Amino acid sequence: MNEARTLESLDLLAERAIADDERAEASLFEELRVRFLPLAKKRVQPDHVEDVVHDALGIVLRKYRDRSCESGILVWSLTVLRNVIGNHYQARRRDQERTILVDDWQTVPSASLTADPFGTIDADEAADRLEFAISELSLRSPRCGTIFGHILESMVHEDGQREISQRAFELVRRDLPDLTRNTFYVALHRCRAQLRSLLDRMELGHV
Numbered sequence: 410m411n412e413a414r415t416l417e418s419l420d421l422l423a424e425r426a427i428a429d430d431e432r433a434e435a436s437l438f439e440e441l442r443v444r445f446l447p448l449a450k451k452r453v454q455p456d457h458v459e460d461v462v463h464d465a466l467g468i469v470l471r472k473y474r475d476r477s478c479e480s481g482i483l484v485w486s487l488t489v490l491r492n493v494i495g496n497h498y499q500a501r502r503r504d505q506e507r508t509i510l511v512d513d514w515q516t517v518p519s520a521s522l523t524a525d526p527f528g529t530i531d532a533d534e535a536a537d538r539l540e541f542a543i544s545e546l547s548l549r550s551p552r553c554g555t556i557f558g559h560i561l562e563s564m565v566h567e568d569g570q571r572e573i574s575q576r577a578f579e580l581v582r583r584d585l586p587d588l589t590r591n592t593f594y595v596a597l598h599r600c601r602a603q604l605r606s607l608l609d610r611m612e613l614g615h616v
Contacts, residue, residue, distance in 0.1 A: 423482040427474050438466055441486050448487070452494050461497055465490040542607050546600070553600035555584050556593075 419440060425433035445462045453461050469486050476485050543561075547554025559580035563573045578593050588596065 419483050420481050423473060437482070438470065441469065441483070442466060444483065444487075445490055448490060449494065453497060457497065461490075461493055464497075465493040468493065538608070538611060542604060542611060546604055546607055550600065550603065552585065552596060553603060556581055556597055556600050557604070559584075560597075 419437065422433045422437040422440065426437050442462060445465055446458065449458045449461045449465075465486075468489050472489075473482065473486070476482075480488075543554065543557050546557070556577070560573070560577045562580060563576040578588075578590060581593060582588060
Protein backbone atom coordinates (compact mmCIF):
# COMPACT_ATOMS: atom_id res chain seq x y z
CA MET A 410 0.00 0.00 0.00
CA ASN A 411 1.52 3.35 -1.01
CA GLU A 412 1.75 6.35 1.31
CA ALA A 413 -1.31 8.12 -0.15
CA ARG A 414 -3.46 5.02 0.30
CA THR A 415 -2.13 4.60 3.84
CA LEU A 416 -3.00 8.16 4.78
CA GLU A 417 -6.44 7.77 3.21
CA SER A 418 -7.12 4.57 5.11
CA LEU A 419 -6.10 6.18 8.41
CA ASP A 420 -8.37 9.14 7.74
CA LEU A 421 -11.23 6.75 6.99
CA LEU A 422 -10.57 4.90 10.24
CA ALA A 423 -10.62 8.25 12.06
CA GLU A 424 -13.94 9.16 10.48
CA ARG A 425 -15.45 5.84 11.50
CA ALA A 426 -14.00 6.15 14.99
CA ILE A 427 -15.51 9.61 15.38
CA ALA A 428 -18.82 8.03 14.37
CA ASP A 429 -18.49 5.73 17.42
CA ASP A 430 -17.15 2.68 15.61
CA GLU A 431 -15.14 1.10 18.44
CA ARG A 432 -13.39 -1.41 16.21
CA ALA A 433 -12.30 1.36 13.87
CA GLU A 434 -10.99 3.35 16.83
CA ALA A 435 -9.01 0.35 18.12
CA SER A 436 -7.55 -0.22 14.66
CA LEU A 437 -6.70 3.45 14.28
CA PHE A 438 -4.76 3.58 17.50
CA GLU A 439 -2.96 0.36 16.78
CA GLU A 440 -1.88 1.80 13.43
CA LEU A 441 -0.74 5.02 15.10
CA ARG A 442 1.16 3.08 17.72
CA VAL A 443 3.01 1.14 15.02
CA ARG A 444 4.08 4.43 13.46
CA PHE A 445 4.92 6.16 16.74
CA LEU A 446 7.26 3.46 18.05
CA PRO A 447 10.11 3.68 15.50
CA LEU A 448 10.03 7.48 15.64
CA ALA A 449 10.17 7.52 19.42
CA LYS A 450 13.02 5.00 19.42
CA LYS A 451 15.07 7.42 17.33
CA ARG A 452 14.40 10.37 19.62
CA VAL A 453 14.36 9.15 23.23
CA GLN A 454 16.19 6.68 25.41
CA PRO A 455 15.00 3.05 25.14
CA ASP A 456 13.54 2.99 28.65
CA HIS A 457 11.39 6.05 27.88
CA VAL A 458 10.01 4.98 24.49
CA GLU A 459 6.88 3.26 25.81
CA ASP A 460 6.06 6.14 28.14
CA VAL A 461 6.37 8.71 25.37
CA VAL A 462 4.26 6.68 22.96
CA HIS A 463 1.65 6.00 25.65
CA ASP A 464 1.42 9.70 26.54
CA ALA A 465 1.13 10.74 22.90
CA LEU A 466 -1.59 8.19 22.16
CA GLY A 467 -3.45 9.30 25.27
CA ILE A 468 -3.50 12.88 24.05
CA VAL A 469 -4.59 11.81 20.58
CA LEU A 470 -7.38 9.71 22.08
CA ARG A 471 -8.67 12.64 24.12
CA LYS A 472 -8.49 15.22 21.35
CA TYR A 473 -8.78 13.59 17.93
CA ARG A 474 -12.56 14.02 17.77
CA ASP A 475 -12.23 17.79 18.19
CA ARG A 476 -9.24 18.33 15.94
CA SER A 477 -9.28 20.55 12.88
CA CYS A 478 -9.74 18.60 9.66
CA GLU A 479 -7.25 20.79 7.82
CA SER A 480 -4.64 18.06 8.19
CA GLY A 481 -4.96 14.30 8.12
CA ILE A 482 -5.06 12.23 11.27
CA LEU A 483 -1.49 10.97 10.85
CA VAL A 484 0.06 14.41 10.31
CA TRP A 485 -1.88 15.79 13.27
CA SER A 486 -0.96 12.82 15.46
CA LEU A 487 2.74 13.07 14.60
CA THR A 488 2.62 16.71 15.68
CA VAL A 489 1.27 15.53 19.02
CA LEU A 490 4.09 13.00 19.28
CA ARG A 491 6.71 15.65 18.52
CA ASN A 492 5.26 17.89 21.22
CA VAL A 493 5.27 15.06 23.74
CA ILE A 494 8.90 14.27 22.93
CA GLY A 495 9.77 17.95 23.33
CA ASN A 496 7.99 18.08 26.69
CA HIS A 497 9.78 14.89 27.70
CA TYR A 498 13.18 16.49 27.17
CA GLN A 499 12.14 19.70 28.91
CA ALA A 500 10.97 17.66 31.91
CA ARG A 501 14.23 15.69 31.94
CA ARG A 502 16.24 18.90 31.89
CA ARG A 503 14.21 20.28 34.79
CA ASP A 504 14.64 17.06 36.74
CA GLN A 505 18.37 17.02 36.05
CA GLU A 506 18.74 20.63 37.17
CA ARG A 507 16.82 19.94 40.36
CA THR A 508 18.78 16.78 41.07
CA ILE A 509 22.09 18.47 40.34
CA LEU A 510 21.20 21.29 42.70
CA VAL A 511 20.65 18.86 45.55
CA ASP A 512 23.59 16.68 44.52
CA ASP A 513 25.90 19.68 44.53
CA TRP A 514 24.54 20.78 47.87
CA GLN A 515 25.18 17.35 49.36
CA THR A 516 28.81 17.42 48.16
CA VAL A 517 29.58 20.84 49.59
CA PRO A 518 30.91 19.57 52.97
CA SER A 519 33.24 17.01 51.37
CA ALA A 520 34.29 18.88 48.24
CA SER A 521 34.52 22.48 49.39
CA LEU A 522 35.02 22.37 53.12
CA THR A 523 37.45 19.52 53.72
CA ALA A 524 39.95 20.61 51.08
CA ASP A 525 42.76 21.05 53.58
CA PRO A 526 46.31 20.40 52.31
CA PHE A 527 47.49 19.61 55.84
CA GLY A 528 44.64 17.27 56.64
CA THR A 529 43.76 19.16 59.81
CA ILE A 530 40.07 19.81 59.10
CA ASP A 531 37.81 17.02 60.32
CA ALA A 532 34.13 16.45 59.61
CA ASP A 533 33.01 18.43 62.67
CA GLU A 534 35.08 21.42 61.65
CA ALA A 535 33.76 21.17 58.12
CA ALA A 536 30.21 21.16 59.46
CA ASP A 537 31.03 24.19 61.61
CA ARG A 538 32.38 26.04 58.58
CA LEU A 539 29.27 25.21 56.62
CA GLU A 540 27.06 26.44 59.45
CA PHE A 541 29.10 29.64 59.72
CA ALA A 542 28.96 30.22 55.97
CA ILE A 543 25.19 29.79 55.92
CA SER A 544 24.86 32.16 58.87
CA GLU A 545 26.96 34.77 57.07
CA LEU A 546 24.98 34.31 53.87
CA SER A 547 21.70 34.61 55.79
CA LEU A 548 22.71 38.08 56.99
CA ARG A 549 23.33 39.16 53.41
CA SER A 550 20.40 37.30 51.90
CA PRO A 551 17.63 36.22 54.31
CA ARG A 552 15.94 34.36 51.47
CA CYS A 553 19.03 32.21 50.94
CA GLY A 554 19.19 31.56 54.66
CA THR A 555 15.60 30.37 54.65
CA ILE A 556 16.16 28.11 51.66
CA PHE A 557 19.33 26.50 53.00
CA GLY A 558 17.85 26.10 56.45
CA HIS A 559 14.95 24.12 55.05
CA ILE A 560 17.25 22.05 52.84
CA LEU A 561 19.23 21.03 55.92
CA GLU A 562 15.99 20.23 57.68
CA SER A 563 14.86 18.10 54.73
CA MET A 564 18.14 16.21 54.60
CA VAL A 565 17.54 14.82 58.09
CA HIS A 566 15.29 12.22 56.44
CA GLU A 567 17.15 9.51 54.55
CA ASP A 568 15.42 10.03 51.24
CA GLY A 569 16.60 10.48 47.69
CA GLN A 570 17.45 13.83 46.13
CA ARG A 571 14.03 14.30 44.60
CA GLU A 572 12.25 13.76 47.92
CA ILE A 573 14.65 16.11 49.70
CA SER A 574 14.12 18.76 47.05
CA GLN A 575 10.34 18.41 47.16
CA ARG A 576 10.22 18.56 50.96
CA ALA A 577 12.49 21.61 51.01
CA PHE A 578 10.27 23.37 48.48
CA GLU A 579 7.16 22.71 50.56
CA LEU A 580 8.85 24.04 53.70
CA VAL A 581 10.19 27.13 51.94
CA ARG A 582 6.73 27.91 50.57
CA ARG A 583 5.46 28.25 54.14
CA ASP A 584 7.87 31.11 54.74
CA LEU A 585 8.03 32.46 51.20
CA PRO A 586 4.58 31.87 49.69
CA ASP A 587 5.42 34.03 46.68
CA LEU A 588 7.83 31.39 45.38
CA THR A 589 6.60 29.09 42.65
CA ARG A 590 8.33 25.79 41.99
CA ASN A 591 10.31 27.31 39.14
CA THR A 592 11.32 30.46 41.02
CA PHE A 593 12.34 28.29 43.98
CA TYR A 594 14.87 26.41 41.87
CA VAL A 595 16.11 29.62 40.29
CA ALA A 596 16.57 31.14 43.76
CA LEU A 597 18.29 27.97 44.99
CA HIS A 598 20.68 28.08 42.06
CA ARG A 599 21.63 31.69 42.83
CA CYS A 600 21.94 31.05 46.56
CA ARG A 601 24.13 28.03 45.91
CA ALA A 602 26.47 30.18 43.80
CA GLN A 603 26.67 32.76 46.59
CA LEU A 604 27.41 30.05 49.16
CA ARG A 605 30.16 28.55 47.01
CA SER A 606 31.73 31.98 46.59
CA LEU A 607 31.62 32.55 50.34
CA LEU A 608 33.16 29.15 51.03
CA ASP A 609 35.96 29.86 48.56
CA ARG A 610 36.67 33.16 50.29
CA MET A 611 36.74 31.37 53.63
CA GLU A 612 39.33 28.95 52.26
CA LEU A 613 41.48 31.91 51.27
CA GLY A 614 41.00 33.58 54.65
CA HIS A 615 39.07 36.52 53.22
CA VAL A 616 36.09 36.13 55.57
